[in-house]
Amino acid sequence: MKNFVRTIQDYPIKGIQFRDITTLLQKADLFHELIDEMTEPWEGMKIDAIVSIEARGFIMAGAIAYKLNTAFIPMRKPDKLPADTFKVKFDLEYGSTEMHLHKDALDNHENILIIDDLLATGGTAAAAVKLIQMFENKNIVGAGFIINLPELGGEKILQKLDVKTHSIMEF
Numbered sequence: 001m002k003n004f005v006r007t008i009q010d011y012p013i014k015g016i017q018f019r020d021i022t023t024l025l026q027k028a029d030l031f032h033e034l035i036d037e038m039t040e041p042w043e044g045m046k047i048d049a050i051v052s053i054e055a056r057g058f059i060m061a062g063a064i065a066y067k068l069n070t071a072f073i074p075m076r077k078p079d080k081l082p083a084d085t086f087k088v089k090f091d092l093e094y095g096s097t098e099m100h101l102h103k104d105a106l107d108n109h110e111n112i113l114i115i116d117d118l119l120a121t122g123g124t125a126a127a128a129v130k131l132i133q134m135f136e137n138k139n140i141v142g143a144g145f146i147i148n149l150p151e152l153g154g155e156k157i158l159q160k161l162d163v164k165t166h167s168i169m170e171f
């Protein structure tokens with residue numbers, strides 16, 4: 001699968017090696033394998049809902065939620081969710097942004113899995129953890145990614161937050 005992730009130099013800004021997963025997703029057999037491999041570590045665990053990070057996280061999270069029989073909860077950028085939200089502001093590898101969750105999104109969901117495409121500095125995933133912790137009595141089972149960039153330290157940040165991580169490949 002790693003051979004089908006395309007690297008674009010200096011995108012979206014100079015100095016960033018952008019890992020483009022569209023070239024992996026466009027292969028039907030590899031998309032199938034990807035979903036199976038992202039699902040496998042969480043099978044048999046008690047998971048009620050997947051909190052998925054806009055926008056590339058949605059691509060895998062819907063399929064994984066279907067396989068694990070869980071709810072699908074979108075974590076979204078500002079002005080996308082129509083009802084009342086909790087929000088967290090955080091820094092990215094490039095720029096800063098905010099993420100939101102509907103205040104009633106986790107009603108009746110205790111055990112939560114986070115899914116995104118890529119773990120870099122961990123800012124986005126840590127924001128997801130903080131957002132989920134704004135709700136009462138939630139247990140974060142783990143966080144799953146296609147790609148981990150270990151040099152950027154995101155995995156360590158999640159370890160410090162006591163969140164188990166899984167990824168398919170590293171760059």
Ligand code: AMP
Pocket residue numbers: 016017018019020053054056091092093116117118119120121122123124125154
């Ligand atoms: P971070 O918050 O630094 O862990 O960044 C993770 C988020 O930013 C993910 O949702 C990725 O989609 C995106 N991202 C960060 N760095 C890259 C990169 N080098 N290539 C592709 N996407 C990236």
